[in-house]
Amino acid sequence: MVVASLSASEYYYMNNGKKVYLTPQSLDGVQTRSSGSELRFKDENGKEVVVNSRLLVKFNSTENLERYLSAYGLSVVKKFEIGGGIYLLQASSPMSAMSAANELYKKPDVEFAQPDIARKRVLR
């Protein structure tokens, strides 16, 4: 299994082909590597972002799905029948979810992969 890890300067996720950098709300590096259910960051606009242990992936082809699940220690939670089929995958920790998403984003058979980030959505 590939060991998923990120250094403190590499807290980010991919959106529309660009890295979105995150700042840990706790500077405790041990905490951000823990297997707690969620971690809190601030995005580049200072907005709070919560990272849990799941990620969302759209595959161009699912031919390598099982191989990816094994390589990153993931399991399928469900497949949403929208957007051409979006998989919700479970990782072992928030950092593993973010790292796996970033690695999968680079794969040619993956259209996009993102941690299942939660943030405040504003009623208008």
Place this chain on the structure above:
Amino acid sequence: MKKRNTIFLAFMLLFFTGCGGGGSGTTAYVASSIPCTLPDIDKNNLPPLPAASDFSANPLYRQQWAIHYDQNFYGQYRIFDDASIHMDGDQRFIGRSVKVAVIDDALDIYHEDLQGTIVQTYDVSTNSSDVLPSDGTQNHGMEVSGVIAARDNSLGLVGVAPEVELYFIKMPFSNTVSISEIVEAFAKAKEWGVDVVNCSWGSGDVSETVKAAIVDLARNGRGGKGTVIVFAAGNGGDDAVGDPIGNDESSIPEVIAVGATNIYNQRTEYSNYGPELDLMAPGGERLGITTTDRTGVEGDDPGNYVEYNSSSAFRGTSAAAPIVTGVAARLLEANPNLSRTDVMSVLKCSADKIDASGCGYDQNGFSQFCGYGKVNVNAALSLVR
């Protein structure tokens, strides 16, 4: 038979100066013709013309300035004569059998003005059908739903499309909302086969994943005709002054981004703007939009309604978006053949070019501050039958 129409709508462009509205200020009307190209509209096998409804028995109807011109009410509050969406006249198409989904915080399913309209409900957090408010802050979904779907039942107000079938999807706006919860909401709307989706919310930072879900529903929903998805454009920041829309859900080209107008038929100061903006509708500023409230003392106000002059009155692009959603439902009843792109084109082509000096429309009839103008129900309906 389909045919391509290029219409030249003569718009009464209003130049309004001074405060007070309702004829008290200095006004001048300048007629202008702006070309607008409509797609082919399939007018084959349309349903027969239904009998017209009369909403006057609903006791709060007179104060629904956004959708109804009441001479006394307009005069009392010096509301500009053209401030409504011009829904008066022929109330034949009122959303019958059109499936409208509202994605919002909660719904009081026992409200007297929504009885008979709610078909299905779903909570993305609990995966249950329980969408009742779970804390005292969750009144927004009630307010949005009433604007669209309040029944013509002589009890309270009347929605823009009071005969729609309402589908409600609850999201946890009191806390953070995850990407997967939003994707699930749109997947549920797709599963239910809804025709129109109202989203009076946004993130200001839409993710690639959410965008993929929304675009899929917009393009492929309704059996390939496309689901009409309406988003509130947003109300600026803490300073209550409108901001650029930016990378928001409402910026997705396949959705309708709605800004807000006031009783003076002008863009409200808080309404977000930009090249992504599509349409305007009344959202209220000094006067709010009368709508349904949680039943009894649990809501924003005592009683079952939150009225236009309440300190808690419903205002914002959240109030403007469901007005456009209701109009879209009316169009789809009038002509079920319409595709999502047809509806968007018709609404834009038939919109009133309000406040020409303040909005600054270009040669294509577009303004970054007012989109293609304020939605006009009767003008839109005239293009689809």
